[in-house]
Each structure stands twice: as structure tokens, then as C-alpha cells.
Amino acid sequence: MTTPLTVAVVGAGYWGPNLARNFSSSPDWKLQAICDLDASRAAALAEKVGHVDVHTDLDELLARDDIDAIAVATPARTHHAVVLAALRAGKHVVVEKPLADSREHAFEMVREAEERGLVLMADHTYCYTPAVLKIRELVAEGALGEVLFIDSVRINLGLVQPDVDVFWDLAPHDLSIIDFILPGGLRPTAVSAQGADPLRAGKSCIGYLTVPLENGAIAHVHVNWLSPTKIRSMVIGGTKRTLVWDDLNPQQRLSVYDRGVDLDQQSIDGSDRAASTISYRLGDTWSPALPEHEALGAMASEFATSIRDARPARTDGLAGLRVLSVLEAASRSLDTGGAMQPVETDELAVVS
Amino acid sequence: MTTPLTVAVVGAGYWGPNLARNFSSSPDWKLQAICDLDASRAAALAEKVGHVDVHTDLDELLARDDIDAIAVATPARTHHAVVLAALRAGKHVVVEKPLADSREHAFEMVREAEERGLVLMADHTYCYTPAVLKIRELVAEGALGEVLFIDSVRINLGLVQPDVDVFWDLAPHDLSIIDFILPGGLRPTAVSAQGADPLRAGKSCIGYLTVPLENGAIAHVHVNWLSPTKIRSMVIGGTKRTLVWDDLNPQQRLSVYDRGVDLDQQSIDGSDRAASTISYRLGDTWSPALPEHEALGAMASEFATSIRDARPARTDGLAGLRVLSVLEAASRSLDTGGAMQPVETDELAVVS
Amino acid sequence: MTTPLTVAVVGAGYWGPNLARNFSSSPDWKLQAICDLDASRAAALAEKVGHVDVHTDLDELLARDDIDAIAVATPARTHHAVVLAALRAGKHVVVEKPLADSREHAFEMVREAEERGLVLMADHTYCYTPAVLKIRELVAEGALGEVLFIDSVRINLGLVQPDVDVFWDLAPHDLSIIDFILPGGLRPTAVSAQGADPLRAGKSCIGYLTVPLENGAIAHVHVNWLSPTKIRSMVIGGTKRTLVWDDLNPQQRLSVYDRGVDLDQQSIDGSDRAASTISYRLGDTWSPALPEHEALGAMASEFATSIRDARPARTDGLAGLRVLSVLEAASRSLDTGGAMQPVETDELAVVS
């Protein structure tokens, strides 16, 4: 067994306790400290996870040389400053989603980490669930063939957020998952967004994202705060098989359908296209067993391994940057009534 | 009991037999004849529904003065010619969806019927199912409050059609239903469509339609020929309640949720909007019992009643025209990469 | 193609039309006549299925030498007389379930057929559905291992029958299916039945059957006329896999779970049995694709093949007799407050 790495959690609000709990119970990590401007909140969390140190001053925390890494769970608008400070202090960093409040900020963070040879990881927690890890594996090994379409629905009666619209609140989950399962990551050239604010909340409460993918494929995301029924589903159609992920069905989260439409390509070039050139496969359905583990635990483990192996995390800063690039283009599309907007990717190329 | 009206069915292919069977068993109608270019096909159908007359010549049929009405189930591209001829012969007409192959054609048909004081009805069959009739009633009586959003999904492994894309094949169902349940009908000013053809079939096999409605509301339709799982669902969110129609759940097709998000309007005008101004209702769910009847039988009955009462049918020619207006705008949007395209409505105003 | 066999349907009430329609459209059969005491009912059915002959006198029908087989769909209490007459006239016979109104009657029928070398088949229609045929195949090839338990539920708001209780109305379906899928057929030595008549209808409207099987296995059947929700499910647990048949889920009727409990046999003999000697398998789930065909069509085909090959039908008279043996024992158990009652099997041995 190797010596555990040491970590401190910055931010003891909503998500920080989850991070602290997982780092404190991980064999890969030794949780050293909790840092929060609110001393009592930090102290309460510190006691709960085993009497670790308490800090209210970030610089003081970063000055410690017995801390290898920082987990950031502060508000999104502070990620840029906190993360840059941590990187400049030589710490590896994992950041709650979204990576930053703008792709420009995210880009600076990614570059800083790269220049310093430090790991910058996006805490795209869903990517470390057993279901998404399995989907990634199935896509990678070609079980689905080429991806034809991805349709993601994430709706329920949700809290209308004061600061962000439904796209920025919910779609990062869908986009980070799609980025995770596509072999080359999510690298669209354009995106279209349609939103609605029928309650006059001052921001979209219902949103639809369309993301053209390579080779004529398409991804579509429906996010909605106003639905009384909860749906968390994703369909990934491939040339060989189609996978349905229904996250609210614990007895059968994943179903892989060996069914599909095959097109006789030759007849299409001719003039006599007809329905008869289409054939169907109506094969079996298969639902793989999934191991049971907590996603955040797997995330903590991946963070440790990427540091030890000096390699990018599976959800690295670039993944976070790609998600932000799509979200920013979506916001621009929304402002222009849904017209396709280019996704900025220049800097992505520079970095990677 | 009033004397039954008399009807002939034109077209003995896929849909004609369904029409013939329903007209022949309807107390409102006496089925007189079947007309088809293919004499043997017409004869086979005529025998099956009770030894009615057979015609292969449309003009001959229309010249008969013992026929009040014509039901048209020929290919869409022929609707314009057949219907105009029937109207000019003084017959009332019901037409299989889509009403015509273009809104221009449809407009001519609507105008012709209006000028002659004849009923022109679109056979939007789904509108006469017990579920949709109930939805229309609930919306009309205000049970849902104002409509905030409509989200319709109609996907399954479907036949890739030789002549039409997935929008023209499937979306007429969703659009005619939405037109039917909205008190003023479906009258959007613009529409956006996103499609994908990942199999290179030469047309969209996956489609997403966005239709902004009045007062910031939105309708969205997802049609898909490539999904291995079948979904036929529609969510109609209102200010008071939200209705979910799951057509594949015969034990509970309709669910009305007394749940929703309420916005404290005053706080929105102030500068300090916050999540605390939102409140949730988490009330009961209610599933109305639905009568059992065949939709086509109810359609035939409505056709008779509208003729007798000399009033437009509930799915009249204008309803068919509105659906075509949205579909044509959707096709234009598709050609321009999904940009919002105005829905032509000038002629609608003229007519109605 | 061989010459079709010829058949007449006796009984034009509820089930006769289904039989007539399937025989008339089967390539294996030529439907010759309909026989019913009610001449107009017989005539109406005869016209509908292609203008076949009409008889109101059974003897007259049976005297015809251009009829190979008889399909009986008369009330259960008449099966004995009708079938014996048909067999004595040299006709092969298929009989709607239940085979007879008592096992004694059934036994006479089985013996008569055997002595004359004629096919006597029970129309256990469910056995010829794609789902049940697949289950039989899976059990036969050992996919489930040894059967440990069968739990069958068949409940919904049903018609309280005037003549029979819920056991005799619904359980023949479950019992005939269990008989069909167990490699040796259903041959229990005893059966226990619990019933309830809370509405004072004069007979059980809710019933539970317990049937001990070989090697400590158990079958249990729940039939109920009073449930507002409809359930048609059967779970077949095996040493290797467990199969769940949910007949109301057309998208996934069969699910085969590669999950189970394994017992370390050695530890059981010792004195220190403990939970630690149990191990679980949590493997994948698999849902086989099922062909689409009408069960009655497959039944008609099996009837023809068994006649041609001079072999017992897969649901032969003995299968019908075994079902009746269990039902009669169940009725005796019911009369004695649920005590286990022996299932009479002597005659079964004599015959087979």
C-alpha cells in the first residue's frame, strides 16, 4: 500500500461535506483540513469527518507543505481565483462543476495547471457512477457501433435558481457525461439552444440544446425545472446497438438493445429509393449488472491515481473547458432565438 | 333516430379499410360505395364491409346523387385534386391526414369548401381518442390553468419512409393534437426544426421541433424513427396543474399532477430576486377514468354532426391547414440549420 | 405443400369465432362448416369466415366424411358428450379449455381417443404464445437450471362468473402453462387451495393455490377477480437463473436474471451453519426477442402436425386431464379449509 496523498477541502457549504466525507474514508487520501470563511461551519464539518484542522484563511492553508491537493467546493464565481492560487502554491486541484464561471477563466486555469505540471480535475461526479463508467466502456469497445444520436432528458420539479438558468444549472451534467462517453470527447463546432420562461422568472426554466456531432450524428438535451414527473434518461443510438440509461430504474438502469435500422447503401445512390431498402434488426435486450459504489469515492480514487501516474484525470480541466465552451455558445444561441452558434475551440487546440 | 347520411370511401389501400369499417358500423352513416383505381382491391373491401357498390372512376362516383359525403384515403399528393372534385360535386369531405401535400393546396381546398358551404374535415384520428378528448376538456375548463409548456415525444423503431422525412411522417400527429387541445388552436408565429440523418437515408430520421407559443410558453416535439424503445408521451404543464399523457400505459394513460412551481411576482420586479421567492406545490395526483371507444367511430360521428348542424368539424380544414403551415415552416427551418422561420398565417386570417 | 386437413367448428359463441377465423386463415386447414344449435348465430359466423356450411345438428355434421377434425367451443359441461361423439365418428378433436367439467369425464375422453388412435388436443391457447414457447424452450435446454419455485399472478377486475369460481375460471391458464413448461408436465401429489368470497357471491372470487413440486420446489398461483390493477406475471426461479414473465409489458415480456442464491452444501451438514455460507450471484439480465405470431394460429398448426405425424399434440388430452386433476383436488382442499389434498394420478399412469 502506498502512502496516502494529503488533501484539504475548501468550502464547507452544500457540496464540501460530500467531498470531505469521501476523502476522509478513501484509502488513497488523508484529509488534513477544512477551509471556509465561516469558521463555525468549517469546524462543524471538521469534527464530523474526524477532527481535522480548520482554516478560515486560504493563503494560510496553501502555505502548508503537508498538503498535496485541494478540493474546491466554493461558489462557481470564486473558482478562478481559488484554483489559480492553489495551483501557484503547487497543489493539485479538483473543482466542483462547473469548472469556472466562464470559458476564459477556465482556460487560464487549464493553462496554469499544464505549465506547472499539476493535475487539474473537474469533479464531474456523474461520470464516476457505475452506469456511466459502463456506458463509456461499451462505447469504447464498439458495442454500440458508431454513435448516431444521443438524447438526454433531465427534468423534474426543481429549484428555480437565483443566479443561473436551467441550462447552466442542469445541462453541465448531461454535457459532461456526453463528453465522457464519446471517445474523442464532446467537440461540436456549433450548438443551438431554445429556452422558455413561461413563469417570467427572468431566465429560462425549460431548455432544449441541439448539438450536431460528427458524421451527421446529433445530441439533444432537454432540461426542465417545471416538470412534475422526474426523468433522468439518456438514449445512445448506435449503428450496431442502442443503449438506454434510465437512472430512476435501479432494477435496470442500463438496457442495451440489439435492434436497429439498417440501410442498404447501394440503393440510395440509385433513383429508386424505397422503403424496402431498409431492414430491421429485432434482437435481444441485455442489461449489464453494475457494481455498487459511490461515485464520489471513485472520483477521489481517480484524482489520486492521476496525480501518482502524472497523467490527466479522466475528467480533466479540458473536459470542464469543453463543457463551458458548449454552454457559452448555447447562451449566445439563446440570445439569437436559437440560431446555431459556433463553439469556440481554438484554445482547446492550443492546449491539447 | 335521424336518417343516416350516405358516404363513399375513396382509396382502398392502407387506411381506407379502417374508414370503411367504421362508416359501415356507424349508426350515423350508410356506406354506399368504395372507389379505387384498382378494381379488385375495391371489390375485396366492398365485400368485406357488406357488399356495397364498387367504382373505379371518381367522376362516376361523384355524379351519384345518393351520396352525401366522401371520405378520402388516397396518397397525400392526390388529395388536392380528389377533394376539389368532390367539393365541386357538392359533397362534404373528410380527408386522411395530412390534409394536402402543401399549405397552398390545402388553402384552396379550405376556401372551396367555405364558398360552397360544405364541411371539409381533416381526419386527425388521434384527436378523437378518449385520452385526447379528455385532455381538450381539461384544458378548456381551466383545470391546468394557463399552458406553460407542451413536450411531446413520439419515437420508436419505425419504417424509414421513401417519400417523406420523419417530421412529415410523425409530427402531424403531435401538431394536430396540440392544435386540438389548445383553446385557440395552434397559431405560432415561428418554428424551429433540428434534424439528423446519421444513416444517410437522404432525409431526417430524427427530428426536434420547437414552437414558441403565446405568453412565453413553448411546445417541443421529438420524433424519431431510430429508437429501439417506443415512447408516446406528452406533458402539458400549466400554471395550476400539469398533465402527463403516457399512451403506452393503458392502466393509467392520463395523470394530472397538482404540483408546480409558483413564483412570487412582486419580488421579481425588485432587485433582490432569490430562490426563496419560489414556492412549490406538492399535491395529489389524479388519473381520470377514460371511456372506451374507437377513435375512428367518434370521428365518423363528429363528421355527421358537423354536416347536420352546418358547423365546422372540430378538426376542420383550417386545423389541417394550420398543421401544414407549421410543417412547411419547419422544413424551411431545417434548410437553414434550425433558425426560427415564420409560420405563414395570412391566409388563415382571411379564411377564418 | 400438403393438402390441407378439413375441420368444422362446433359452437359459435364467444370462442368459436376465434377458432373459425384462425382455421380459415391457416394454410394447414380448410374450414368446412360451422355447427351451432342457434342457426342464425352459426350462419353469421359462417358468412364472416368465407361462406362455409352451416349445421345445427351435430350428428349430421359428424356423419360427413369430408371432415377430418372437429374444434369444440361449446360450454364445458357439454364437452364430454360432444367430444365422445366426434371421436366415435372418427374425427380428431381439439377442445376449448377446460377439457371437460370433471377429470372423470376427461379421462373417458382421453381413453376413447387413445383407443381409436385419434388426436385429442386441449386448446391451452396461452401455451402457444411466443412468450410461453420461449419459456418452455429455456427450461428444456437447462438455461434456468432446476426449477426452485414458480409464482404466478393473474388478477384484474373480472367478471364474476355464474357457474364457476375464480379457480376454475382463471387457474386453468396458469396450470396449463406450468404443465407445458415443466419438462415432465405438472404432476404434483397434493395441492392446497385458499379462497375468499368477501362479496358473498356464493363462490371464491379470490384464490391462492399451492402446489408442491419435486425436490422441495413449489408452485403458487394467485387468481383474483376483484383487483382494480391487472397483473399477469409469472416468476420461475431456478438454480442457475430466474425468469420473469410480465405479459403486460410488451416491450420486455421476458427477463432472464443471471442472479441467485448459492448455498455451500458442505457447511449445511456441519453444526455451524451461518449466513456466510450463502453466496449471491448478481449478474446480467437478458431479455430474448420474441417472434410475433398469434397463439391460436400456432395452436391450429400444432393440431395439424400432430394429426399428420400421428403423435400426441404438445397440449394433449393428458395435459388437459392433469390440469383437471389439480383443479379437482383444489376444490376438495377448499372444502376442507385449505388442507393439502392428494391429486389423483392413478388413471394418468394407466393411460400414459
Added chain:
Amino acid sequence: MTTPLTVAVVGAGYWGPNLARNFSSSPDWKLQAICDLDASRAAALAEKVGHVDVHTDLDELLARDDIDAIAVATPARTHHAVVLAALRAGKHVVVEKPLADSREHAFEMVREAEERGLVLMADHTYCYTPAVLKIRELVAEGALGEVLFIDSVRINLGLVQPDVDVFWDLAPHDLSIIDFILPGGLRPTAVSAQGADPLRAGKSCIGYLTVPLENGAIAHVHVNWLSPTKIRSMVIGGTKRTLVWDDLNPQQRLSVYDRGVDLDQQSIDGSDRAASTISYRLGDTWSPALPEHEALGAMASEFATSIRDARPARTDGLAGLRVLSVLEAASRSLDTGGAMQPVETDELAVVS
């Protein structure tokens, strides 16, 4: 706000921590101590719930006069001794289910508590879930009419227990719930049990209980450790409505069906009973909204209130005794091959 009552938890194994956590967070209670023979286990739990006292000696604990009540979470075979000691020390007691390892033991405990005027409560936790509280309320207010049948299913791939069979492991949940929702409690005169041990585990792993209720009604319980699919459902059929509780459907746990079978009573007395005397109601379905709270918290609150109001708890010792009476009769029935066995109730009458 009244002063909190004081409580100690005895037993720090599987269930004790849940009790300790709920008592420590309850406004009605002050948790004073944890007692367990294993000092380190007691200390770990004591620290986790707020540094309460630790005891390894029960007498020492019971000698404290700053403790009003004891919560017992030790193995079932020790309940009798621990509870009697606690009652004799003047403490109110709540006991994890089952109340005792025999009804004789339970009876002694009930009598002891009664003689001393102390509260003895059975921790039938499920009874305090929002769903069961609602069911009890609906039955009590007559929403279902008279109960006609109760069908409970509790199956999944479960741990084969070393000490108890599937009846004693799982059925206490079903029986205590049925006892809780029936206005007069569960007071059958007899019970029949059928079990199977197809894996040769030395005890029933599959079990069916039949419990005749008053007026011809029936309750039936299916418990099963060997099912790969998990079901937790209960159907309660009444003369007016039928309720279905599906505990694995968080979006609609309770459904109340306004459907049923009505019997025309007059025609039944006559000689001409027929299907036509039956009528169906096919009304709406209604799913009541349920509040969200943890069952154990509500149990703790009920324990406090029953002590303060000097009244029996809603799941008092007698409820626990009634459950044990049924279980013991079930075991006897099992030994006699499923014959109905009388449920001993003499002592129940004496006590209440």
C-alpha cells in the same frame, strides 16, 4: 416546549445506530447513553451521536435515575430479559421487532408493563412511514369501505438468515402493517402457512401466509428470499375503493382506485344468480401526496407522546404480541403441511 424525555439505547449493532441517531436528533428526546457488551462498539456509536455516556453493564445503566426510557436493539432472544429488567427498573421501553422470541415471553412483557403503568412499544418502524400512516387514515375514515382482501408481497434476493426462516424474518413487517391499518388490529382466529426450501437451507426460503379476516375477508402474504426482482407491494381491496401501495415507486407510492365489483345482493338470495347481477365501477384513480419524513423520527415522537399522555403507543406491546401470535400459529401450520391452525388469543383478551 416541554422538557425532552431522556433515553438510552441498548444494543449498538445493526439497528441501534439508527435508533440512536433518531433519538439524538429528536426534539422530544435527549439521548443519554449507549449500552453494549462490546465497549468499543458502544463507544464508537456514542461518539458519533454526540459524545453520550457509554455503558457495558445493563444493571448499571438501569440504576441511573436520569433515564426515562430504554430503546432495545439487542438480538430477539434477549428481548425478554432486557425488557423485563428495564420495566422493573421503572423505565418505559421501545423494542425492535419482533417484540420477543415467543408469544409467551411477549405476554409476560406486556403484563409487566401494564401492571407498572409503563409504556411498552413495539418498534414496528414501517407503520410510521408516510405511506402506511396515510393508509391507516384512509381505512379509518372509510375511504375504502369495508376491507375485502389484503395481498402483500415482500420479495427480493435476500440474505438467507442463520437463525430464522423467511416468515420470521420478513413477515413481521407485513403483519405489523396489517395490524396497524385494520381498525381493530389483526385478530384472526386461524392462519395457514405454506413454505418451501428448494435450496435445502434447512428452513423455508419462500413462504405464503393466508389469514382469514372477519366477514369473509382474507389477507395473504408472500415472502421470498430467492426472487431476483424486488417487490414491496400491498393491495387493500375494499367495498368502495381499492388501494395499491407500491413502495418501490417513489413517484406514486399510493394509488386509490375508485373501481370495484358491486354485487346485487337481492338476486343472490334468489335461485337465479347470474353474471348480470354483477356491476362494475370504473372510476378515477387518485394518488395522495405524501409528506416526507423519516419513519424512525415519527416513531420516536410517538413513543414520547404516548409516555406524556400515559396512553398506549399506536404500536404497543399488544400489537407486537398479536404479530407473534400469528407467526407462532404459522409455524405450527407449516409443521402440519399448511393446515389452518388456530391463533391463540386468550391472553390477548385478558390483557386488553
